[in-house]
Amino acid sequence: MQQLQNISLLPYNTFGIDVTAEHFADVNALADLQELPAGLPLHILGGGSNILLTGQVHGLVLHNKLKGIAVVRENDDHVWLSVASGEVWHDFVLHTIEMGLGGIENLALIPGTVGAAPIQNIGAYGTEVKQTIEDVSFWHLSERTLVTLSNAECHFGYRDSIFKTQLRGQFFITSVTFRLNKKPVLNTSYGAIEQELNEVGIAHPTVKDVAQAVIRIRTSKLPDPKVTGNAGSFFKNPTIPLAHYKMLQAAYPSIPHYPVSDDTVKVPAAWLIEQCGWKGHRTGDAGVHTKQALVLVNYGHASGNEIWQLSGDIIDSVANRFNISLEREVQVW
Ligand SMILES: Cc1cc2nc3c(=O)[nH]c(=O)nc-3n(C[C@H](O)[C@H](O)[C@H](O)COP(=O)(O)OP(=O)(O)OC[C@H]3O[C@@H](n4cnc5c(N)ncnc54)[C@H](O)[C@@H]3O)c2cc1C
Structure with a gap:
């Protein structure tokens, strides 16, 4: 793992705050976590879309670049996908839609990485990610072991999970397993989704139609971090x-x-x-x-x-x- 010094975090946070990280390294493989240096405070960075940087970051910033999506099993109703934590969340949503799978279409266009999604149990338009999570795997930073927690063990709540409470600061999420539906049950009742679908004349929406409606609503309402x-x-x-x-x-x-x-x-x-x-x-x-x-x-x-x-x-x-x-x-x- 190559460590860089005094790196500006401006390109790495959606608030556009310009502070430096004392040490900075990309994490490309599990092996990088196994050989982390001792003695430095660690800060884990995904897409930087849920952080506010208030000053120089002391210690080592670990930039998550773990990639990969694999089908782990399936039956008549569901497909289980194991997704590396550094995958971009929205790209993963689009990937599942291309596969015709339902479950996370209402969470389209949320910025950030897959690994950050369980931490605050991301949610939008009447859906929370906990509804599709089977388990979450993480590298325990002090015990130096790989741990997998079931959905129930993650103690998900509204914008909350065990990762914000008991396990705070002790983990690097490496992958998340999702259980998605082959026979999607759409949730269009929340917010303006139904109205948006009506406006474009869609009476029998697919998962793709719902995702596109969510994308249009979000684009019209929320500021684009690339601009503001x-x-x-x-x-x-x-x-x-x-x-x-x-x-x-x-x-x-x-x-x-x-x-x-x-x-x-x-x-x-x-x-x-x-x-x-x-x-x-x-x-x-x-x-x-x-x-x-x-x-x-x-x-x-x-x-x-x-x-x-x-x-x-x-x-x-x-x-x-x-x-x-x-x-x-x-x-x-
Ligand atoms: C325009 C906009 C719209 C948004 N809309 C929504 C929304 O609708 N719903 C919603 O829930 N959120 C929303 N968010 C917030 C944000 O997108 C989510 O919280 C997202 O999951 C953050 O992902 P990230 O990879 O950017 O995390 P980061 O900002 O990089 O990190 C957030 C926290 O998680 C920790 N972390 C990140 N990855 C890991 C990992 N692999 N292991 C351990 N710790 C880790 C970091 O240390 C940090 O404390 C929005 C943000 C923006 C900018």
Whole structure:
């Protein structure tokens, strides 16, 4: 494994933050992980689409370039695919669609790598990746062994998994096995998918039609990181007690919510942020997207600390007005 020194991370993060990594190396094979140097703090980098870099990165940045997709088994209903973690997520989605397989079409165009997908259980348009994950394999960094966890052992939750809690900082995900459907059951009820399909006159959609509808909706709503730096949703949607929601509803009758359990509801963070007047806000080059208040943007030369500061101000104002603590979804380095 070839190590480089003082490498700019500008091309490696979708926020477009220009900081350097003290040491940097591509991981091309499992053997690279087996011979990692001891004593350096390790930082694992996929597509850099869910990180905020707030200063020089000390230690060794491991850039995941593990590649390969293989069918491991199939039956009349399903195909199991083992996918190396450095594969680009969206390319993998397109690959499964070409194979006629269903399950992840609603997750089209999410940036990043396959290996990062289980960490925060990526989700969009009523689908979460946990619904198709069979197991996740990782290299345990301190025990220096390869471990495989079943879906149940990953403890998936909303933008959450064991990789963000008990195993935090201890693993390099090497591959993910997916179980996909030969007889796809489409989920078009969420968001604007149905409307989008109607507009193009598709009454009996295929997995490809759904993916294309999702791609069109996402392209029209979300800023393209190649044009405006961002990391998608910066905050998670908070879950609050039903009693708290009812109090808020008395003061703000239009407050949206989605039931989570008998006594909790989820409130869209974008709505809370917008109510506090942040949508379209800009301080220097750090801002809140004009069309989607959940997305913080870098208009050019914002530093990671400026974005961090802005996110803190948003958290404070939402807490003061609604007594709700927003949690950052983006990983801060
Ligand atoms: C425009 C835009 C839209 C987005 N839309 C969505 C969306 O709809 N739904 C959604 O859920 N997310 C969304 N995201 C967030 C992001 O795409 C996902 O979180 C994605 O899975 C991150 O992948 P990555 O490879 O870029 O991870 P990185 O940003 O490189 O890493 C994220 C974290 O995971 C760790 N990590 C990455 N790979 C590994 C590995 N192999 N082993 C161990 N640790 C690892 C990193 O150390 C880091 O802490 C969006 C982002 C953008 C920019």
